[in-house]
Amino acid sequence: MAVLVIADHDNQSLKDSTHKTVTAAQKLSGDVDVLVGGTNAAAIAAEAAKIAGVRKVLAAESAELGQGLAEAFEALVVPLAANYDAVLTPATSQGKNISPRIAAKLDVAQISDVVEVVDANTFVRPIYAGNALETVQSSDAKKVITVRPTVFKAAGEGGSAQVETIAAPAAPAKARFVGQEIVKSARPELSGAKIVVSGGRAMGSAEEFQRVIEPLADKLGAAVGASRAAVDAGYAPNDYQVGQTGKVVAPELYVAVGISGAIQHLAGMKDSKVIVAINKDPDAPIFQVADYGLVADYKAAVPELMDELSKVGK
Incomplete structure (x- = not known):
């Protein structure tokens, strides 16, 4: 069995989600190749070639792939799929964007958010906002799968795969890149951070969110997250949203401040290794998944926590 993993990168470096998707691909018991499509593809392909267990890296470069x-990815991947039994991507915004189109062109059913590979045809994925797991068996000749990277360990380094440069497809006739707005931050990227501090609707305003959540995150060296309610209220930008309709995270430490714990939010963070919740409502659902819960007003609790962290720093 041959498996193609579409690399996740930002045209500057390879993301850890690629290593984790390679781990999932290896469970399919076949040869694993990695496809790098973008700009600066050669440099990123050289990184991918070092992933343990990768047989070959395919590199294609064009402005459209970089965007x-x-x-563009459909035009690149569909012809290559003739040589593979499965095409895997991380279940990131990029993976969720390109995989459905590839599956449609191959006339197969996409299998989304896989959290376990049972065998070459059988997979486990969450449903009902993560409250249940279903086992899916596919009879499609080719599988198109998005992998939830937070549940797989990253494949190690030490590989020495060969890198093959392939031609990029012609520019799409009906689609063009208009522009993008990128939020730059010195903090870790939310989806891959080891520590996340999230704020909820209890913040009350964007100013309060910035005053309380961001200093705590900076003190812990953490990424900043937010509940959907906080994002919808305008307290935090969309790319901070953690949850079923936001980003799925599984850091070593997740600190939820003023978050009640709606099912939509829990679906995006309940796999975190340690969950700390601060909420003045003792019946808040967040306490059902929290390892440590503090029933208190965040306005008093967070300053006290900051003081204790300052003492540790000394």
Whole structure:
């Protein structure tokens, strides 16, 4: 069995989610190749070649691939799929953008958010906002799968795969890249951070969110997250949202401040190794998944926590 993993990168470096998707691909018991499509593809392909267990790296470079256009990736991947039994991508915004189009062109059913590979045809994925797991068996000749990277260990380094440069497809006729707005931050990226501090609707305003959540995150060296309610209220930008319709995270430490714990939010963070919740409502659902819960007003609890962290720093 041959498996193709579409690399996740930002045209500057390879993301850890690629290593984790390679781990999932290896469970399919076959040869694993990695496809790097983008700009600066040669440099990123050299990184991918070092992943343990990778047989070969395919590198294709064009402006459209670098811009992440689904039409460009479809034109690149569909012809290659003739040589593979499965195509895997991380279940990131990029993976979720390109995989459905590839599956449609191959006339197969996409299998989304896989958290376990049972065998070459059988997979486990969450449903009902993560409250249940279903086992899916596919009879499609080719599998198109998005992998939830937070549940797989990253494949190690030490590989020495060969790198093959392939031609990029022609520019899509009906789609073009207009522009993007990128939020730059010195903090860790939310989806891959080891520590996340999230704020909820209890913050009451964007100013309060910034005053309380961001200093705590900086003190812990953490990424900043937010509940959907906080994002919808305008307290935090969309790319901070953690949850079923936001980003799924599984850090070593997740600190939820003023978050009640709606099912939508829990679906995005309940796999965190240690969950700390601060909420003045003792019946808040967040306490059902928290390892440590503090029933208190965050306005008093967070300053006290900051003081204790300052003492540790000394």
